[in-house]
Amino acid sequence: MAQEDDQSKWKIKKELTALDVVNHFVYLDMKDVEEHILRLWNKDKIIRVRTDSTKIMVKDVDTNTQHALHFHIYDYKPEANATLEGEWGWDFVTRRGLGAGDQIGIYYGKTGESEFCFSVLKKVGFLEYK
Numbered sequence: 691m692a693q694e695d696d697q698s699k700w701k702i703k704k705e706l707t708a709l710d711v712v713n714h715f716v717y718l719d720m721k722d723v724e725e726h727i728l729r730l731w732n733k734d735k736i737i738r739v740r741t742d743s744t745k746i747m748v749k750d751v752d753t754n755t756q757h758a759l760h761f762h763i764y765d766y767k768p769e770a771n772a773t774l775e776g777e778w779g780w781d782f783v784t785r786r787g788l789g790a791g792d793q794i795g796i797y798y799g800k801t802g803e804s805e806f807c808f809s810v811l812k813k814v815g816f817l818e819y820k
Contacts, residue, residue, distance in 0.1 A: 700795025700811060701726035708790045711783050715775040718796070723763070723772040727798045739763050743775055748796075749804035750782070756804055757781040774806075786810060 702722040710716045728736055738744055743760035750757065760775045782788060791814035797807050 699797055700809060701798070702796040703811065704794050704796070706788060706790055706792050706794060711788055711790055712779075714777075714779045715773045716778055716782075716794075718772040718774065720763075720770050720772050730798060740765055746774070746806055747804040748774070748806045748808050749801060750786075750808050752809050753786075759806075761806075782808070789814060 702718055704710075704716065704718060706716070731739075735744075739761055740763045743762035746759055746761040748757045748759050749755070757777065759778060759781070762773050762775060764771045764773070782794075788794070788810065792810060793812040795809045795811045798805060799807050801807065
């Protein structure tokens with residue numbers, strides 16, 4: 691899990707819901723996505739992610755592993771939704787033992803093959819010893 695003094699780099703924070711842990715995708719806050727990801731991308735890449743899911747490599751910094759997910763923005767009315775899809779359920783929920791109420795963090799940062807970095811920021815009922 692990310693250290694407390696390291697929390698500021700996690701630009702997108704999400705408390706997982708029951709739907710996030712049973713579905714094969716996780717919703718991300720669209721305002722956070724626009725502010726911390728899309729503003730860093732070129733127009734062509736933004737168009738691509740809005741028209742079709744785009745393969746994104748995600749680095750789990752806690753386990754130093756890389757995972758291929760699909761990033762997609764659905765421009766439905768009344769509001770758009772951003773999702774990480776594909777093997778989300780297996781690669782993150784099952785493998786990391788995530789549950790509703792756990793908090794994850796994501797930031798955009800090109801590190802090797804990965805474009806997104808991921809960490810479990812807080813586990814419900816998890817007591818951390820220092």
